[in-house]
Amino acid sequence: METTRGARPLFGVLLKVISTLAFTAMATQIKFISDRYPAGEVAFFRSAFALIPVLAWVGWRGFFPAVFLTPRIGGHVVRSIAGATSMFFGFSALARLPLSDATAIGYASPLMTVVLAAVLLHEPVRAYRWTAVVIGFVGVLVILSDYVGPDVGPHRSTLGAIFSLLAAFFGALAATQTRRLTWSEEAGTIVVYFSLFTALFMLVTLPFGWVWPALADWPLLVGCGVAGGIGQVLLTQSYRYGEASLVAPFEYVSMIWAIAVGIFLFSNLPTATMLVGSAIVIGSGMFVIFREHRLGVRRSREEASKTPPTDI
DSSP: OOTTTTTOHHHHHHHHHHHHHHHHHHHHHHHHHTTTSOHHHHHHHHHHHHHHHHHHHHHHTTOTTGGGOOSOHHHHHHHHHHHHHHHHHHHHHHTTSOHHHHHHHHTHHHHHHHHHHHHHSOOOOOHHHHHHHHHHHHHHHHHHGGGSSTTOOTTOOHHHHHHHHHHHHHHHHHHHHHHHHTTTSOHHHHHHHHHHHHHHHHGGGTTTTOOOOOGGGHHHHHHHHHHHHHHHHHHHHHHHHSOHHHHGGGGGGHHHHHHHHHHHHHOOOOOHHHHHHHHHHHHHHHHHHHHHHHHHHHHHHHHHHHSOOOOO
């Protein structure tokens, strides 16, 4: 039984913020090597070495080897295919975009998740959230306007923007399937099978130009996997200690790290267009989270009111 859920909200927020740092460290290492290794190879290393911290976490919580027991292996395969595809396109985008731009376009994924959850899971989505989603997509179009026309900057690629959009879509598809899995599966099982299956799936790209890593690149290839695994563990743990409505908005702290890394390590200055578009997307995303919280509170009250009184 999870006795700690929601009990230490500030600790949950701290874990969430640290997870954004870990994911930014992962993306930074990938960007350093993305021009020398194909996306499939990088995704293999990211997934395979993510298993180190993930399995350590599972063992620490006492779920090993029960974590591998599941009646829904097919669901994990579907979730992993969507997640692996998202990872492949996301890493391809990182090779062609400033880190801040890739991060900003990636914020479209939660908005797409709302749409896919309505279509695939038949979740009710009311007018307020539809409005927020539409406004969020307007923000994405503002960001993408930097990639249309003859004045695309030297560090920006229209193809990279397309890859980033595809990564966001398949990430939303993976998130939707994850929601379905959480109805019956533990978080540890979902995380372990995702890393395991994604690493196996990426071996399919082996005949398409994999390069034996240079000695100096091994720390980055291994490091991106370890950082990604740590980020996933911290992200999962953050929701044990704090309510989703409190913890989730701190995902947007990642934009601060992305801009800082872009400026100091890659000399990529964010454009005013990107900042404006990001503000619109983040604002709409925050509203969606707020509405989810309000609806969750309302459902809890309705369920509590239906509970018959008990004699003491």
